[in-house]
Amino acid sequence: MIEPTVSRNFEPDIPDIVIRRLPIYVRTLRALQESGIANVSSDQLAELIGVTAAQIRRDLSYFGKFGKQGKGYDTFHLEQAISQILKLDHKWDVALAGFGSLGHAIAHYRGFEPSSFRIAAIFDRNPEQLGRQIDGVTIMSDRCIAGEVARLGIQIGIIAVPAANAQDVAAALVEGGIHALINYAPVVLKTPPNVLVREIDPIGALQSMTYYLEGEHE
Protein backbone atom coordinates (compact mmCIF):
# COMPACT_ATOMS: atom_id res chain seq x y z
CA MET A 1 0.00 0.00 0.00
CA ILE A 2 1.02 3.58 -0.56
CA GLU A 3 3.17 2.76 -3.49
CA PRO A 4 6.05 4.98 -4.51
CA THR A 5 5.87 7.77 -6.99
CA VAL A 6 9.16 7.18 -8.64
CA SER A 7 10.84 9.91 -10.56
CA ARG A 8 14.50 9.00 -10.65
CA ASN A 9 14.45 6.24 -13.19
CA PHE A 10 13.38 6.51 -16.79
CA GLU A 11 13.29 2.90 -17.96
CA PRO A 12 10.33 2.37 -20.31
CA ASP A 13 7.87 1.25 -17.67
CA ILE A 14 8.80 -1.66 -15.55
CA PRO A 15 6.21 -2.23 -12.82
CA ASP A 16 7.49 -1.68 -9.29
CA ILE A 17 6.01 -5.01 -8.30
CA VAL A 18 8.44 -6.69 -10.68
CA ILE A 19 11.36 -4.76 -9.20
CA ARG A 20 10.29 -5.85 -5.75
CA ARG A 21 10.44 -9.49 -6.77
CA LEU A 22 13.99 -9.31 -8.12
CA PRO A 23 15.70 -9.56 -4.70
CA ILE A 24 14.01 -12.92 -4.14
CA TYR A 25 15.38 -14.16 -7.43
CA VAL A 26 18.86 -12.99 -6.45
CA ARG A 27 18.62 -14.64 -3.05
CA THR A 28 17.43 -17.93 -4.47
CA LEU A 29 20.04 -17.95 -7.21
CA ARG A 30 22.76 -17.35 -4.62
CA ALA A 31 21.47 -20.24 -2.53
CA LEU A 32 21.54 -22.48 -5.61
CA GLN A 33 25.13 -21.50 -6.35
CA GLU A 34 26.11 -22.33 -2.80
CA SER A 35 24.56 -25.75 -3.28
CA GLY A 36 26.76 -26.14 -6.34
CA ILE A 37 23.85 -25.98 -8.78
CA ALA A 38 24.94 -24.21 -11.94
CA ASN A 39 21.71 -24.31 -13.87
CA VAL A 40 17.96 -23.94 -13.27
CA SER A 41 14.85 -23.92 -15.39
CA SER A 42 12.13 -21.36 -14.75
CA ASP A 43 10.03 -24.29 -13.55
CA GLN A 44 12.52 -25.29 -10.89
CA LEU A 45 13.09 -21.71 -9.79
CA ALA A 46 9.34 -21.15 -9.59
CA GLU A 47 8.93 -24.20 -7.41
CA LEU A 48 11.64 -22.98 -5.02
CA ILE A 49 10.20 -19.49 -4.76
CA GLY A 50 6.56 -20.43 -4.77
CA VAL A 51 5.45 -18.53 -7.87
CA THR A 52 4.65 -19.59 -11.43
CA ALA A 53 7.30 -20.19 -14.05
CA ALA A 54 5.42 -17.89 -16.39
CA GLN A 55 5.79 -15.04 -13.94
CA ILE A 56 9.53 -15.52 -13.68
CA ARG A 57 10.00 -15.58 -17.44
CA ARG A 58 7.72 -12.58 -17.86
CA ASP A 59 9.56 -10.64 -15.13
CA LEU A 60 12.95 -11.34 -16.68
CA SER A 61 11.73 -10.44 -20.15
CA TYR A 62 11.46 -6.81 -19.04
CA PHE A 63 15.23 -6.70 -18.86
CA GLY A 64 16.46 -8.94 -21.65
CA LYS A 65 17.12 -12.58 -22.49
CA PHE A 66 19.00 -14.53 -19.86
CA GLY A 67 18.24 -18.17 -20.56
CA LYS A 68 18.87 -20.83 -23.18
CA GLN A 69 15.97 -22.73 -24.69
CA GLY A 70 16.08 -26.34 -23.69
CA LYS A 71 18.62 -25.54 -20.96
CA GLY A 72 17.31 -22.95 -18.54
CA TYR A 73 19.36 -20.31 -16.75
CA ASP A 74 22.95 -20.27 -15.55
CA THR A 75 22.57 -19.49 -11.86
CA PHE A 76 25.76 -17.47 -11.69
CA HIS A 77 25.13 -15.34 -14.75
CA LEU A 78 21.48 -14.71 -14.00
CA GLU A 79 22.30 -13.70 -10.44
CA GLN A 80 25.00 -11.35 -11.71
CA ALA A 81 22.64 -9.86 -14.24
CA ILE A 82 19.84 -9.20 -11.76
CA SER A 83 22.28 -7.89 -9.15
CA GLN A 84 23.54 -5.44 -11.73
CA ILE A 85 20.01 -4.38 -12.68
CA LEU A 86 19.34 -3.69 -8.99
CA LYS A 87 22.73 -1.94 -8.69
CA LEU A 88 23.78 -4.34 -5.94
CA ASP A 89 27.24 -4.64 -7.47
CA HIS A 90 28.53 -1.77 -5.41
CA LYS A 91 28.14 -0.67 -1.80
CA TRP A 92 25.51 1.79 -0.67
CA ASP A 93 25.81 3.96 2.41
CA VAL A 94 22.79 3.99 4.67
CA ALA A 95 21.77 6.40 7.43
CA LEU A 96 20.11 4.79 10.43
CA ALA A 97 17.83 7.01 12.51
CA GLY A 98 17.02 5.55 15.90
CA PHE A 99 19.27 3.38 18.00
CA GLY A 100 16.81 1.76 20.37
CA SER A 101 16.47 -2.01 20.37
CA LEU A 102 15.21 -1.99 16.78
CA GLY A 103 18.03 0.23 15.54
CA HIS A 104 20.43 -1.99 17.41
CA ALA A 105 19.05 -5.07 15.69
CA ILE A 106 19.35 -3.38 12.30
CA ALA A 107 22.91 -2.26 12.89
CA HIS A 108 23.99 -5.68 14.07
CA TYR A 109 22.22 -7.65 11.38
CA ARG A 110 24.67 -9.97 9.69
CA GLY A 111 22.28 -12.25 7.86
CA PHE A 112 23.50 -11.17 4.47
CA GLU A 113 27.24 -10.92 4.25
CA PRO A 114 28.70 -9.74 2.04
CA SER A 115 26.02 -7.09 1.84
CA SER A 116 25.63 -4.18 -0.54
CA PHE A 117 24.74 -1.89 2.34
CA ARG A 118 26.78 -0.22 5.03
CA ILE A 119 25.48 1.75 7.98
CA ALA A 120 27.49 4.94 7.49
CA ALA A 121 25.71 7.20 9.98
CA ILE A 122 23.63 6.61 13.10
CA PHE A 123 21.41 9.13 14.83
CA ASP A 124 19.58 9.01 18.11
CA ARG A 125 17.64 11.43 20.23
CA ASN A 126 18.82 9.97 23.54
CA PRO A 127 21.80 11.96 24.89
CA GLU A 128 23.17 8.86 26.60
CA GLN A 129 23.79 7.23 23.25
CA LEU A 130 25.65 10.15 21.72
CA GLY A 131 29.30 9.62 20.96
CA ARG A 132 29.01 5.86 21.24
CA GLN A 133 30.88 4.06 18.47
CA ILE A 134 29.25 1.25 16.48
CA ASP A 135 31.55 -0.40 13.95
CA GLY A 136 33.48 2.82 13.62
CA VAL A 137 30.38 4.98 13.28
CA THR A 138 29.72 7.56 15.98
CA ILE A 139 26.14 8.00 17.12
CA MET A 140 25.11 11.60 16.60
CA SER A 141 22.19 13.73 17.69
CA ASP A 142 19.02 13.90 15.64
CA ARG A 143 19.85 17.55 15.17
CA CYS A 144 22.81 16.57 13.00
CA ILE A 145 20.76 14.49 10.56
CA ALA A 146 20.38 16.86 7.63
CA GLY A 147 23.95 18.17 7.78
CA GLU A 148 25.61 14.81 8.19
CA VAL A 149 23.56 13.06 5.53
CA ALA A 150 24.37 15.86 3.11
CA ARG A 151 28.06 15.83 4.03
CA LEU A 152 28.34 12.09 3.43
CA GLY A 153 26.11 12.13 0.36
CA ILE A 154 23.93 9.36 1.71
CA GLN A 155 20.92 8.42 -0.41
CA ILE A 156 19.20 5.77 1.72
CA GLY A 157 17.69 6.18 5.18
CA ILE A 158 16.16 3.80 7.69
CA ILE A 159 13.65 5.17 10.17
CA ALA A 160 13.66 3.18 13.42
CA VAL A 161 12.44 5.87 15.79
CA PRO A 162 9.15 5.99 17.73
CA ALA A 163 6.05 6.94 15.74
CA ALA A 164 5.91 10.36 17.37
CA ASN A 165 9.31 11.38 15.93
CA ALA A 166 9.17 9.62 12.60
CA GLN A 167 7.81 12.50 10.55
CA ASP A 168 10.40 14.99 11.85
CA VAL A 169 13.21 12.53 11.29
CA ALA A 170 11.96 11.80 7.78
CA ALA A 171 11.88 15.50 7.01
CA ALA A 172 15.45 15.93 8.26
CA LEU A 173 16.68 12.96 6.22
CA VAL A 174 14.98 14.31 3.12
CA GLU A 175 16.43 17.74 3.79
CA GLY A 176 19.85 16.10 3.85
CA GLY A 177 19.25 14.64 0.41
CA ILE A 178 17.92 11.15 1.07
CA HIS A 179 16.07 9.63 -1.88
CA ALA A 180 14.92 6.30 -0.44
CA LEU A 181 13.48 5.48 2.97
CA ILE A 182 12.74 2.28 4.84
CA ASN A 183 10.13 3.16 7.43
CA TYR A 184 9.62 0.97 10.48
CA ALA A 185 7.45 3.53 12.30
CA PRO A 186 3.70 2.85 12.23
CA VAL A 187 2.98 6.20 10.62
CA VAL A 188 2.24 7.30 7.07
CA LEU A 189 5.11 9.63 6.21
CA LYS A 190 4.61 12.78 4.22
CA THR A 191 7.49 13.00 1.78
CA PRO A 192 8.09 14.69 -1.58
CA PRO A 193 7.11 12.61 -4.61
CA ASN A 194 10.73 12.00 -5.62
CA VAL A 195 11.42 10.11 -2.37
CA LEU A 196 10.77 6.38 -2.44
CA VAL A 197 9.34 4.98 0.78
CA ARG A 198 8.94 1.32 1.69
CA GLU A 199 7.01 0.44 4.81
CA ILE A 200 8.09 -2.34 7.14
CA ASP A 201 5.02 -3.06 9.20
CA PRO A 202 5.13 -6.26 11.24
CA ILE A 203 2.36 -5.06 13.56
CA GLY A 204 0.10 -4.44 10.60
CA ALA A 205 0.97 -7.91 9.33
CA LEU A 206 -0.01 -9.43 12.68
CA GLN A 207 -3.20 -7.38 12.85
CA SER A 208 -4.26 -8.55 9.42
CA MET A 209 -3.55 -12.21 10.14
CA THR A 210 -5.92 -12.51 13.06
CA TYR A 211 -8.77 -11.93 10.64
CA TYR A 212 -8.23 -15.45 9.39
CA LEU A 213 -7.78 -17.12 12.78
CA GLU A 214 -10.31 -18.96 14.88
CA GLY A 215 -12.25 -16.75 17.25
CA GLU A 216 -12.21 -16.58 20.98
CA HIS A 217 -8.68 -17.25 22.01
CA GLU A 218 -8.17 -16.01 25.58
Place this chain on the structure above:
Amino acid sequence: MIEPTVSRNFEPDIPDIVIRRLPIYVRTLRALQESGIANVSSDQLAELIGVTAAQIRRDLSYFGKFGKQGKGYDTFHLEQAISQILKLDHKWDVALAGFGSLGHAIAHYRGFEPSSFRIAAIFDRNPEQLGRQIDGVTIMSDRCIAGEVARLGIQIGIIAVPAANAQDVAAALVEGGIHALINYAPVVLKTPPNVLVREIDPIGALQSMTYYLEGEHE
Protein backbone atom coordinates in the same frame (compact mmCIF):
# COMPACT_ATOMS: atom_id res chain seq x y z
CA MET B 1 4.60 -11.90 -2.96
CA ILE B 2 3.83 -15.52 -2.18
CA GLU B 3 0.37 -14.76 -1.02
CA PRO B 4 -1.38 -16.95 1.47
CA THR B 5 -3.62 -19.83 0.64
CA VAL B 6 -6.18 -19.22 3.28
CA SER B 7 -8.48 -21.96 4.38
CA ARG B 8 -9.68 -20.97 7.82
CA ASN B 9 -12.14 -18.28 6.91
CA PHE B 10 -15.24 -18.69 4.82
CA GLU B 11 -16.38 -15.12 4.23
CA PRO B 12 -17.75 -14.74 0.70
CA ASP B 13 -14.53 -13.58 -0.92
CA ILE B 14 -12.85 -10.59 0.50
CA PRO B 15 -9.47 -10.00 -1.15
CA ASP B 16 -6.49 -10.40 1.16
CA ILE B 17 -5.18 -7.07 -0.06
CA VAL B 18 -8.23 -5.42 1.47
CA ILE B 19 -7.66 -7.23 4.78
CA ARG B 20 -4.07 -6.04 4.76
CA ARG B 21 -5.18 -2.42 4.49
CA LEU B 22 -7.54 -2.58 7.46
CA PRO B 23 -4.81 -2.16 10.12
CA ILE B 24 -3.85 1.17 8.57
CA TYR B 25 -7.42 2.33 8.84
CA VAL B 26 -7.53 1.27 12.49
CA ARG B 27 -4.26 3.03 13.23
CA THR B 28 -5.33 6.25 11.56
CA LEU B 29 -8.75 6.24 13.22
CA ARG B 30 -7.08 5.79 16.61
CA ALA B 31 -4.79 8.72 15.93
CA LEU B 32 -7.78 10.85 14.98
CA GLN B 33 -9.56 9.93 18.20
CA GLU B 34 -6.49 10.89 20.19
CA SER B 35 -6.57 14.26 18.46
CA GLY B 36 -10.16 14.61 19.61
CA ILE B 37 -11.58 14.29 16.11
CA ALA B 38 -14.88 12.44 16.25
CA ASN B 39 -15.74 12.41 12.57
CA VAL B 40 -14.01 11.94 9.19
CA SER B 41 -15.09 11.80 5.60
CA SER B 42 -13.58 9.20 3.29
CA ASP B 43 -11.86 12.12 1.54
CA GLN B 44 -10.12 13.26 4.70
CA LEU B 45 -9.16 9.73 5.68
CA ALA B 46 -7.82 9.08 2.19
CA GLU B 47 -5.69 12.21 2.37
CA LEU B 48 -4.22 11.13 5.71
CA ILE B 49 -3.43 7.61 4.53
CA GLY B 50 -2.35 8.47 1.03
CA VAL B 51 -4.90 6.44 -0.90
CA THR B 52 -8.09 7.35 -2.79
CA ALA B 53 -11.40 7.93 -1.07
CA ALA B 54 -13.00 5.52 -3.49
CA GLN B 55 -10.71 2.76 -2.32
CA ILE B 56 -11.61 3.33 1.31
CA ARG B 57 -15.34 3.28 0.62
CA ARG B 58 -14.98 0.20 -1.58
CA ASP B 59 -12.91 -1.59 1.06
CA LEU B 60 -15.42 -0.86 3.80
CA SER B 61 -18.33 -1.91 1.61
CA TYR B 62 -17.11 -5.50 1.80
CA PHE B 63 -18.08 -5.51 5.46
CA GLY B 64 -21.15 -3.33 5.72
CA LYS B 65 -22.26 0.29 5.96
CA PHE B 66 -20.37 2.35 8.50
CA GLY B 67 -20.89 5.96 7.45
CA LYS B 68 -23.62 8.54 7.15
CA GLN B 69 -24.23 10.31 3.87
CA GLY B 70 -23.40 13.96 4.16
CA LYS B 71 -21.56 13.34 7.44
CA GLY B 72 -18.78 10.78 7.01
CA TYR B 73 -17.66 8.25 9.60
CA ASP B 74 -17.62 8.34 13.39
CA THR B 75 -13.96 7.67 14.18
CA PHE B 76 -14.73 5.73 17.34
CA HIS B 77 -17.40 3.50 15.86
CA LEU B 78 -15.56 2.80 12.63
CA GLU B 79 -12.39 1.92 14.53
CA GLN B 80 -14.37 -0.39 16.81
CA ALA B 81 -16.03 -2.03 13.83
CA ILE B 82 -12.79 -2.68 11.94
CA SER B 83 -11.02 -3.83 15.10
CA GLN B 84 -13.80 -6.33 15.60
CA ILE B 85 -13.59 -7.51 11.98
CA LEU B 86 -9.86 -8.09 12.49
CA LYS B 87 -10.56 -9.73 15.86
CA LEU B 88 -8.33 -7.24 17.62
CA ASP B 89 -10.84 -6.90 20.43
CA HIS B 90 -9.19 -9.66 22.39
CA LYS B 91 -5.61 -10.66 23.13
CA TRP B 92 -3.67 -13.14 21.05
CA ASP B 93 -0.77 -15.19 22.35
CA VAL B 94 2.29 -15.22 20.14
CA ALA B 95 5.29 -17.55 20.09
CA LEU B 96 8.61 -15.88 19.36
CA ALA B 97 11.33 -18.09 17.89
CA GLY B 98 14.78 -16.53 18.10
CA PHE B 99 16.03 -14.24 20.81
CA GLY B 100 19.00 -12.59 19.12
CA SER B 101 19.01 -8.85 18.68
CA LEU B 102 15.98 -9.02 16.40
CA GLY B 103 14.00 -11.21 18.78
CA HIS B 104 15.01 -8.88 21.57
CA ALA B 105 13.70 -5.87 19.63
CA ILE B 106 10.43 -7.68 18.93
CA ALA B 107 9.92 -8.70 22.56
CA HIS B 108 10.65 -5.21 23.82
CA TYR B 109 8.57 -3.37 21.26
CA ARG B 110 6.15 -1.06 23.01
CA GLY B 111 5.09 1.12 20.11
CA PHE B 112 1.50 -0.04 20.28
CA GLU B 113 0.16 -0.23 23.79
CA PRO B 114 -2.37 -1.44 24.53
CA SER B 115 -1.66 -4.16 22.02
CA SER B 116 -3.74 -7.17 21.02
CA PHE B 117 -0.67 -9.37 21.12
CA ARG B 118 1.31 -10.90 23.93
CA ILE B 119 4.57 -12.80 23.64
CA ALA B 120 3.56 -15.95 25.51
CA ALA B 121 6.54 -18.16 24.64
CA ILE B 122 10.12 -17.52 23.59
CA PHE B 123 12.50 -20.03 22.08
CA ASP B 124 16.20 -19.85 21.33
CA ARG B 125 18.86 -22.25 20.19
CA ASN B 126 21.62 -20.66 22.27
CA PRO B 127 22.03 -22.53 25.59
CA GLU B 128 23.19 -19.33 27.30
CA GLN B 129 19.77 -17.80 26.81
CA LEU B 130 17.82 -20.72 28.23
CA GLY B 131 15.96 -20.12 31.45
CA ARG B 132 16.23 -16.37 31.16
CA GLN B 133 12.98 -14.62 32.04
CA ILE B 134 11.51 -11.93 29.80
CA ASP B 135 8.37 -10.31 31.16
CA GLY B 136 7.55 -13.48 33.01
CA VAL B 137 8.21 -15.72 30.02
CA THR B 138 11.05 -18.24 30.29
CA ILE B 139 13.22 -18.71 27.24
CA MET B 140 13.14 -22.36 26.22
CA SER B 141 15.11 -24.52 23.85
CA ASP B 142 14.14 -24.84 20.20
CA ARG B 143 13.52 -28.49 20.98
CA CYS B 144 10.53 -27.50 23.10
CA ILE B 145 8.78 -25.56 20.35
CA ALA B 146 6.15 -28.03 19.18
CA GLY B 147 5.24 -29.24 22.66
CA GLU B 148 5.05 -25.84 24.27
CA VAL B 149 3.11 -24.23 21.44
CA ALA B 150 0.61 -27.08 21.58
CA ARG B 151 0.39 -26.93 25.38
CA LEU B 152 -0.37 -23.21 25.33
CA GLY B 153 -2.62 -23.42 22.28
CA ILE B 154 -0.73 -20.64 20.52
CA GLN B 155 -1.87 -19.86 16.98
CA ILE B 156 0.62 -17.18 15.91
CA GLY B 157 4.38 -17.51 15.53
CA ILE B 158 7.18 -15.08 14.75
CA ILE B 159 10.33 -16.42 13.15
CA ALA B 160 13.36 -14.34 14.08
CA VAL B 161 16.07 -16.97 13.71
CA PRO B 162 18.90 -17.10 11.16
CA ALA B 163 17.99 -18.20 7.65
CA ALA B 164 19.66 -21.56 8.11
CA ASN B 165 17.30 -22.54 10.95
CA ALA B 166 14.12 -20.91 9.76
CA GLN B 167 12.64 -23.89 7.95
CA ASP B 168 13.15 -26.26 10.87
CA VAL B 169 11.72 -23.76 13.32
CA ALA B 170 8.73 -23.16 11.04
CA ALA B 171 8.10 -26.91 10.85
CA ALA B 172 8.22 -27.20 14.65
CA LEU B 173 5.84 -24.28 15.10
CA VAL B 174 3.42 -25.77 12.59
CA GLU B 175 3.71 -29.14 14.29
CA GLY B 176 2.69 -27.42 17.52
CA GLY B 177 -0.45 -26.10 15.85
CA ILE B 178 0.53 -22.61 14.66
CA HIS B 179 -1.77 -21.25 11.94
CA ALA B 180 -0.13 -17.89 11.19
CA LEU B 181 3.53 -16.98 10.82
CA ILE B 182 5.46 -13.75 10.58
CA ASN B 183 8.75 -14.60 8.91
CA TYR B 184 11.77 -12.32 9.26
CA ALA B 185 14.20 -14.87 7.83
CA PRO B 186 15.24 -14.30 4.20
CA VAL B 187 14.02 -17.72 3.16
CA VAL B 188 10.90 -18.94 1.41
CA LEU B 189 9.26 -21.22 3.95
CA LYS B 190 7.59 -24.46 2.98
CA THR B 191 4.39 -24.69 4.99
CA PRO B 192 1.06 -26.49 4.62
CA PRO B 193 -1.58 -24.53 2.69
CA ASN B 194 -3.65 -23.86 5.80
CA VAL B 195 -0.82 -21.86 7.38
CA LEU B 196 -0.78 -18.14 6.63
CA VAL B 197 2.70 -16.67 6.20
CA ARG B 198 3.60 -12.99 5.98
CA GLU B 199 7.13 -12.05 5.04
CA ILE B 200 8.95 -9.17 6.69
CA ASP B 201 11.82 -8.44 4.36
CA PRO B 202 13.65 -5.19 4.99
CA ILE B 203 16.73 -6.37 3.08
CA GLY B 204 14.61 -7.15 0.06
CA ALA B 205 13.06 -3.71 0.38
CA LEU B 206 16.50 -2.10 0.40
CA GLN B 207 17.69 -4.21 -2.51
CA SER B 208 14.72 -3.19 -4.60
CA MET B 209 15.09 0.52 -3.82
CA THR B 210 18.60 0.84 -5.21
CA TYR B 211 17.17 0.11 -8.64
CA TYR B 212 15.73 3.61 -8.63
CA LEU B 213 18.78 5.39 -7.22
CA GLU B 214 21.50 7.24 -9.06
CA GLY B 215 24.42 5.08 -10.15
CA GLU B 216 27.96 5.05 -8.96
CA HIS B 217 27.84 5.78 -5.29
CA GLU B 218 31.13 4.66 -3.70
Place this chain on the structure above:
DNA sequence: TAGATTGTTAATCGATTAACAATC
Protein backbone atom coordinates in the same frame (compact mmCIF):
# COMPACT_ATOMS: atom_id res chain seq x y z
C1' DT C 1 17.63 -34.59 -35.01
C1' DA C 2 14.35 -34.83 -30.90
C1' DG C 3 13.37 -32.93 -26.56
C1' DA C 4 13.24 -29.32 -23.53
C1' DT C 5 12.61 -24.84 -22.24
C1' DT C 6 12.80 -20.06 -23.32
C1' DG C 7 10.73 -15.47 -24.65
C1' DT C 8 6.57 -13.33 -25.94
C1' DT C 9 1.85 -12.55 -27.14
C1' DA C 10 -2.91 -12.73 -26.24
C1' DA C 11 -6.45 -14.07 -22.85
C1' DT C 12 -7.80 -13.92 -18.28
C1' DC C 13 -8.21 -12.42 -13.97
C1' DG C 14 -8.42 -9.13 -10.26
C1' DA C 15 -7.96 -4.60 -8.28
C1' DT C 16 -8.60 0.36 -8.60
C1' DT C 17 -11.05 4.27 -9.99
C1' DA C 18 -14.76 7.22 -11.62
C1' DA C 19 -19.27 8.36 -11.45
C1' DC C 20 -23.64 8.96 -9.52
C1' DA C 21 -28.09 7.71 -7.40
C1' DA C 22 -29.38 7.23 -2.68
C1' DT C 23 -29.83 9.49 1.53
C1' DC C 24 -28.40 11.65 5.83
Place this chain on the structure above:
DNA sequence: TAGATTGTTAATCGATTAACAATC
Protein backbone atom coordinates in the same frame (compact mmCIF):
# COMPACT_ATOMS: atom_id res chain seq x y z
C1' DT D 1 -34.79 21.88 2.00
C1' DA D 2 -29.89 22.18 0.09
C1' DG D 3 -25.42 20.41 0.52
C1' DA D 4 -22.44 16.86 1.44
C1' DT D 5 -20.91 12.43 1.35
C1' DT D 6 -21.88 7.63 1.34
C1' DG D 7 -22.41 2.93 -0.87
C1' DT D 8 -22.32 0.69 -5.16
C1' DT D 9 -22.02 -0.24 -10.00
C1' DA D 10 -19.68 -0.15 -14.28
C1' DA D 11 -15.43 1.21 -16.65
C1' DT D 12 -10.67 1.19 -16.53
C1' DC D 13 -6.42 -0.18 -15.57
C1' DG D 14 -2.77 -3.35 -14.54
C1' DA D 15 -0.91 -7.81 -13.35
C1' DT D 16 -0.90 -12.81 -13.92
C1' DT D 17 -1.37 -16.81 -16.56
C1' DA D 18 -1.71 -19.90 -20.50
C1' DA D 19 -0.17 -21.13 -24.70
C1' DC D 20 3.02 -21.78 -28.25
C1' DA D 21 6.36 -20.57 -31.91
C1' DA D 22 11.22 -19.98 -31.72
C1' DT D 23 15.42 -22.11 -30.77
C1' DC D 24 19.12 -24.09 -28.06
